[in-house]
Amino acid sequence: MLKLSEITKTYKVGTFGGKSLYAVRKVSFDIKDGEVISLIGESGSGKSTIGRMILKLTSITSGSIEFNGQDISTIKKADLKDYYSHVQGVFQDPFSSCNPIFKADRIFEIMHEEFFPSMPREEWDEKLVEALHCVGLNPEHVQNKFPHQLSGGQLQRFLIARALLLDLKFLVADEIISMLDASTRIDVLNLLADLKSHGLSILFITHDLSLGYYISERAVILYKGTVVEMGETDKIYHTPLHPYTQMLMASVPHLDHKWEQKTTDLGGKVEDITEGCVYFSRCPLEGKGEQCRADIPPLVEVEPGHQVACCCFQK
């Protein structure tokens, strides 16, 4: 359905834009029909940038993204609406996603205007009510309200309903539950899983490992714009191979048992590396050497459905 091939995003920095900074570096993976992939990374890992590139909100420096075989960078302005009728996004802050001076329903009004200008009002209203029911909202409770009169969870469902009005095939869900309260976030997560079972593909961007585990079949671990490990969720979580992934897994606070080892890595200042393994300066492995500093390790398949980018698995 969606295929990312070596996509890269660089930003020019420095006084005259002489240096480039990699936000995303040669990231490749694909998402199949009806699949949920978790894109997991800490702040600054470039995970949101990838989502924005898929949504064509940020330009791609190099590499390509294909949607059902078509390179999305070749889509003309006139055909953009067609692309957006299949691919949509929901973002982290539901309140910021609504124009604060209008009522929340206006986001639906825009959809009507832009995508279904000829649909009569009655028919549209029916479609809308159906979409709201689908995300578990009672239209009477949520229509004709201002964003701040709704809860974060309600608003986030609202925004999912907005996407469902279209012939949706792919959804980019960027940290969509990190701002919600514990008692409501799981319901939004369940809703996504439910949509998935109806054939929707989802890129679930998160920093919260337990959420990623709950919902996705496959996970991609991102560190400083580079994929360090990816594969089936179970394998990544239970037998992490990359030292970064191992550190992440060891840092997850579990409800039922305490952290085993003490932190040695305090996450001090990390210099920007343009060459070699991105994790070099923090890597605790004894086997790390000059090769790690010089070459960027490629992703290699260590077992079926489990790839890792670390010099230690380069045989």
Next chain:
Amino acid sequence: MSLNIENLTVYYQTLKGEVHALEDASFSLTDGEIMGLAGESGCGKTTLGTSLILLNGRMRYIRGTVLLDGQELPIWDNRGMDEFRFKQVSLIPQYAMSAMNPTRRIGKMVHELIEARHEDYNEIMPELKRRLDLVELPQEVLKLYPIELSGGMKQRMVMVLSTLLNPSLLIADEITSALDVSTQKAVVEMLAEFRDRKFVKSMIVITHDISILSQVADSIMVMYAGQLSEKAPTETIIRHARHPYTKLLISSLPKVGIKYSEEILHGIPGKPPLLLDPPIGCRFRDRCPVAYEKCTQVPPFLELDKDHFVACWKEFEEHA
């Protein structure tokens, strides 16, 4: 008893009226106890934390007493609290990292802070250096501007600063929520270490993330809509919670090891009441699966087992 709070009630003044943000909170902390304070946004946990150190302009003290090491804190008196702040009670606020003045070198800021508390900077200096070493911050950090530090470094600096005068009580408000998982872990471990080294006697760690608390807290207190729901040792809260809200909250948390395809978790239907005009009785009543007539009265916060406090009529009934 390090801290003893009795019927503490604090309201917020707004244009629309008074928000009943904290209603009759009574609990105590023992020496060396790290208590986690958990709840959803707007449940009053931050109000409780900040009211122990500084009532801001919109907060109004209604009633209640706060005893710290047997001494009453005059929390309604902003001036009177001055001699306690920083020395007896200290706070790491929610956005402490961005609260540092960007135009001052950190050393200068520390200097001013200590002078303002009428302490001698030079006398404290050796201790400050020891503590910087402890959290693995180089001493050069005092010569830097806040912007030159990473998020984790800033957080450690703030922690060293706020505990420099060995306060009896430290309140840490959402100090981990903006951090990455790996830094989060380091910061939380540091909290425990500060307690073990007796830099602080006891702590209240406020967060919405119960799994963080389960790692470090000795006890957890859960709040809902301005009322205390339950307080118990950490293990008890996580495995044998008795308040229906705590039970539902714990069971709604996704954990590594639980998959949607194998086990579907459920949230709590409904939403918290508005505290401008809070419902009478137990405020969880509307969302509670076991609520009955009795719940229109406010349940007291009773110790059902040793160190296990619950505010739920149904539980009292079953216990009796």
Next chain:
Amino acid sequence: MSEPKKKNEFLYFAMRNGKLKVGAVIVFIFVLIAIFGPKFARYPLNEFVAGGPNPPSADFYMGTTAYGQDVYAQFVYGLGTTFIVGIIGGGLATLLGMLVGFVGGYKGGWVDEVLNIITNIILVIPTFALLLIMVAYLKLRGVLIESIFIGLTSWPWAARAIRAQTFSLANREFVDLAKLSGMKTMKILFREIAPNMMSYLFMTFILQFGGAILTAATLDFIGLGPTQGVSLGLMMNWATNGSALLLGYWWWFVPPGIAITAVVGALYIMNVGLDEVFNPKLREM
């Protein structure tokens, strides 16, 4: 929710807003004076109808100047001129500022860079030097020329302010969502971003309006103003030249001073009121 209904809603809150009503009423009163005042003038403008200074009386409603001109006639005509300068000069500056600010703030990149350079150039051009040159060429100057000149030289401040606002709004998620809905750039600017800045744009207009009136007064003072007519600024300067303050001719300089202050002040109060109307969070519901 349909379009007309939304407009009614703003109107509904606008009608209930005391600040907006008070401000609008004051401005409206002055506009009425400027329009209908001249009809009641008993003496022609700037004619020396009395021998010297007269305090207000039944004959001279607002007294006369030290030279014996009717203050009332000067006031009502001057008020009209002042409104014209304010509306044309302030309006032009606001429009140019909006155009440059919106495009620069939203598009970013090199477009923004170029617009920024132009803005800064206009900002540092010495206005008065430019004016002196212009005066040398234009022998007859009217209020219109003066207003346009003010408008063309004072937009950069507006552009900078609007650019900053646009920039922060353009990075909000609702703008991303509008893009994902396939909305066109201009539509996003005017339907999503501009409404959020309504009170801000109005505020800019007020500042430019007041600024234009004050600039006009300054220009008038150094003899670069209109070669005919009268304005509130001119009146105050004549009063200063005639030592009205020293000699106690309060009726000469107080009315134009009050009028300028009242009009600008009323517009400011309206602005606060409008902020409440446009921002639902400020509505006391």
